[in-house]
Amino acid sequence: MAYIRCTSCNESNPVTSEYQTFCQECNAKLEPNYQSWLLQNPGKTFQEFVQYCERRNTGGHSDVTAHQARTGTHSGAIIYRRQEPMAIAGFVLGLVSIVLVGFITGILAIIFSSLGLQKIKKNPELLAGRGMAIAGLVLGIINVALPVVAILFAVSLLQGFSLFFW
Numbered sequence: 001m002a003y004i005r006c007t008s009c010n011e012s013n014p015v016t017s018e019y020q021t022f023c024q025e026c027n028a029k030l031e032p033n034y035q036s037w038l039l040q041n042p043g044k045t046f047q048e049f050v051q052y053c054e055r056r057n058t059g060g061h062s063d064v065t066a067h068q069a070r071t072g073t074h075s076g077a078i079i080y081r082r083q084e085p086m087a088i089a090g091f092v093l094g095l096v097s098i099v100l101v102g103f104i105t106g107i108l109a110i111i112f113s114s115l116g117l118q119k120i121k122k123n124p125e126l127l128a129g130r131g132m133a134i135a136g137l138v139l140g141i142i143n144v145a146l147p148v149v150a151i152l153f154a155v156s157l158l159q160g161f162s163l164f165f166w
């Protein structure tokens with residue numbers, strides 16, 4: 001369900017129209033509303049605004065911090081985006097598995113990087129580390145794939161190339 005929470009009376013206003021600007025309960029101006037959001041996100045559709053509101057609504061308390069982050073921009077403060085720990089873990093594991101050619105650490109790198117990416121995707125305003133998570137994912141995949149290819153190659157050598165050149 002997409003709704004906009006009124007900052008004055010805390011009423012949850014269901015998103016019904018692209019011209020909805022005021023709280024149905026206390027008539028205070030709703031922030032964000034589609035018209036003001038459109039100014040910051042030119043060319044976006046009302047449907048995308050509804051999805052944006054739905055994303056804001058999921059995950060309870062992140063609503064409050066997201067609001068604080070936004071008011072931060074208005075006063076000229078820098079938004080502090082937290083590095084997603086799983087993205088860091090995935091990246092470090094990816095590096096470790098490159099050095100050790102580690103199959104297990106490669107798998108862990110894939111798991112942590114994917115989880116980190118999911119979290120960042122859900123909360124892009126608050127979480128940083130997307131580049132690191134992607135790097136960790138790629139490193140992980142390389143380290144899982146390399147030993148498999150190496151083993152297949154070794155086996156095919158032992159069997160007189162029968163696996164690769166039958």
Ligand SMILES: [Zn+2]
Nearest residue numbers: 006009023026
């Ligand atoms: Zn209100």
